[in-house]
Amino acid sequence: MTSSYDICIVGSGITGTLTAEHFVRQGAKVVMIERGRGMYLPDKPEEYWFEDWKVISENPLLTKNTWQGAEKYFDDLVEIENERREFAFHYNMKYGIGGSGAVWSGASWRLTPEDFRTRTLFGYGTDWPFGYDEISPYYDRVEEIFFTSGPKNIKNWPWKNKYKYPAFKQSYLDKVVARHLAPEFVITPSPFSVKNTHPLDGGCVGAKTCVRRCPANARFRPDLHLLPSIVKNKNFTLLIGSPCLSINTVRSGKVDSVTILRGDKLEKIRAKLFFLAANTIENQRILLNSPLPPEMKKLIGSGFASHGTMVLSITMNEPLFVGRGRPTTSSAINTLNHPLRSKINSYMLEIWNADFTIGSSPHAAFLNIRKKERQWGKTLFQKTLDADSRFAGVFIFEVEMNNANKISLSSVKDRYGRPFARARVALSKRDRKTFEHLGKMVELIKNKPGVKEVQVKGYGLNGNHPLGGYRAGLDPSSSVVDPWMRSHHLKNLYILGGGAFNSTGALNPTHTIAALTLKALDDRRIYL
C-alpha cells in the first residue's frame, strides 16, 4: 500500500514535532511516523537515577535501554553494543510519542561561540559550517517556544540573550557550595525549559521528578505542548506503532518514499520532502539499513561521540538542607573556555540539590547507604546524618568527534529482522588528558576547607547525549548534511538531531538540536 503527502517526518520527538507544527501551520499535508505505541503518562513518578545506575554497573559492555516500567510506554527497547569496555556508552534514548523529549530534564544550554570554532581557536576538531551569530536567532526562538527560564546580569555569561522567564533562584545548597568551591568554580544559575512562574500559573513546584514526570506540566514536552495544537488538524496524520524500516531512493538523487511496518504489513509513504527526526542513533540506523548513494553511505556513522561524565558524591562540613527545590538549579560554567583549551577539552560542573546516588530524603539515603555502601551500625547512622550535607556534582566534559568512533550495524537483529545499531566509542588522547585533569580537579575539591569527603561514584559516556555521525559541513566528500541540515546527496531529505554536530561542547545538546531544527525549517530552498 502507498500513501502520498507533502511532508513525511520520521519521529515524534522534539525535532519531529517542531517540524510538524511548522508545516501544518502552513497548510501542508503532513504525516508523522512514530514507532512508539502511546504517550508517556506514568501514575507514580519515582527517581529513576538508581535504576539506570544499576544497568550501568551491571552491563558495562552491553547496554540495554531499560527503565523500570518503560516497556509499558516505550516501544522496542534498543540494544547498543559497546565495542570498547572502558568508558562505555550507556544508551538511554527513549522511543515513544514525544521521544526522549517526553523525558528530558529540561536543561537548556546554548553552545558557546567558541564551541563552533574549535579548530580555528584551539587547533582540534572541526569548525562548524556556520558560527554562533548565525544560529543565535534560532536559539532565541527555541527559548520562546520552550518557555525557557534563565538568568540575567550574570558576570562573564557567555551569551547575550534575554530569557522570557527568570532563572530559578539558587538554592541554599548552591550558595554554600559556591562559597566553598570558589574561585576555581563559579556557581551560577542554570537555564531550564521549565516555566518559572507561580505554581498556580502552571509553574514548577520543585517535585524533583522532572525526568519521570512533571506533576505541574511546567517542563516543556513536545507531546504535551506542541502536538495537541496540530493533532486534530485535517492535514496532519500521525501513524503510531509504525517503525520506519528504510528510506527508498531513486536515481535522480532524491528520496522517493519510506518503508514502514503497519501491523504486519509493509507500507510505502511517499512525500515531496522527508525529515528524519528519529534521534541521532536511530536516524543513522535507518540510513545504514537503506540503499543510499555509496558516497553518502560511507560517511554515515563516523565521528560519533557523547559527553563524558564523572559523578561525584561530595560531603561538606556543614548542613546543606538537601532535597529542596528543583533537582538542580546551578552549575559552574566558568571552566567551559578555560585557558588550557588548546590541550584539554571544555568541561563544566553541574551542582545537584541532593546526592542522587543515594536519594534526596533521609529514609532513601539510609537505605541506599546501607545497600550500596554496605554500611551498618554507627557508620550507617552517621553517614545518613551526613547525607544532609551531601550533594552530587557531575562533571560533563567535551569528547572529541574523531572518525575512529562510529555507529555501524550490529549482527544482532530486532524483532523486525533489522540489525540494531552498534556504537564503537573510545576516548582519544586529548579526552584522556581531560579526564586526568578532572581527576586533579577532584583533588582540588577534596582539599577545600569546607569539604569533608569526595567520592567518585562513576564515570562513562552520557547515554542521553549521542552526537555526531552525520556531520554538517560545506564539503559533500566529508559531511553528510549542509548548513541547513539538508542531505548533500539526497536533495529532498533533511536529517535532524544531534548527528549534525561538529563538536560536542560540554553542555546539554537539546537546545542546540532544537535550534538546528528551526534553522533547517528556515531553508529558503524549501517550497511545496
Next chain:
Amino acid sequence: MNLVLDRAISRRWFLKVLTLLLLEGCGPAPLLEDALQEKEFSYFLTTLIPVDEKHLNKFKSALPRLLRKIDNARKRDISNTYTRFKKRYVKNYAKKPFSLSNGESIIAEMLSNKSLSDETNSALDTLYTLFLASPAGDVVSWGRPFSKPGVKCLYWENYDEPVNLVKGG
C-alpha cells in the same frame, strides 16, 4: 553434612569442622519471637542500631508486629544471624559488661566471613528496613521535615534559605 571418615583425613581438619558445627550449629534456629526478650538480643540491636534508648525501645516494641509482615526466609536470616551473634557474645564476652565495640567486632567478623556474609547482610537489610518502618525511624529524619519526590516541594517558597531544625533534631 556427610563426614567421610578416612585415615587420610587429618586430625586438624576434623577438629576445624567440629568447631564450626559447635559454633554455628546444625539444628534449626530458635524462634525469633522468643529471642526478642533475651538480653543478648538487646545487645544485638544496640550494636546494629546505636540510637538513644527511647528510640530503641520504640523499635523493640514495634518489632513483634513488624516481624509478622515479613516472610519466613527473611525471619530465618535474622534468626540465624542473631543466633551466631549470641553464641559468639556468650563465648567471648559473657563475663564482661556490654560494650558497643565488642558487639561491633562480632558483626564485623561475620560480615568478613565469606560463608556468612550473604546471610548476615540480608538480615541487616531486613532489620534496617523494619527499623525505618517503625515509629523509631524518625530518628534518621535529619531533624527536619523533608520533601517527597513527585509532590510539591515543602520548601518551595524558601528553598534558598537555611532550615529551622525541629526541637531535638
